[in-house]
Amino acid sequence: MTGETTGKGIEDLARRLAESIPAAAAGLRQDLERNFRAILQATLGKLDLNTRSEFEVHTRLLERTRLRLEQLEARVRELEARLGR
Numbered sequence: 889m890t891g892e893t894t895g896k897g898i899e900d901l902a903r904r905l906a907e908s909i910p911a912a913a914a915g916l917r918q919d920l921e922r923n924f925r926a927i928l929q930a931t932l933g934k935l936d937l938n939t940r941s942e943f944e945v946h947t948r949l950l951e952r953t954r955l956r957l958e959q960l961e962a963r964v965r966e967l968e969a970r971l972g973r
Contacts, residue, residue, distance in 0.1 A: 898928045 906921035913920075938946070 898925060898932065902928060 902921050902925035905924045906917045909917050909920055
């Protein structure tokens with residue numbers, strides 16, 4: 889996730905949280921939205937998250953590793969068959 893995407897997501901989430909505040913507390917809505925945004929940024933900033941592109945790189949690496957493992961397993965079965973095991 890890019891910083892821009894994360895920031896937009898936090899802004900959107902903070903806005904939706906503030907909009908869920910009852911009408912009677914509408915005067916507090918702007919302050920609450922600011923507080924929601926700050927809490928979300930601080931909390932999410934502590935998480936060790938991968939970007940989408942990093943995730944995709946790891947996914948491709950795992951797919952290649954799995955394919956190679958399957959090839960090696962087939963080769964071991966073939967060799968074991970030759971040895972009569």
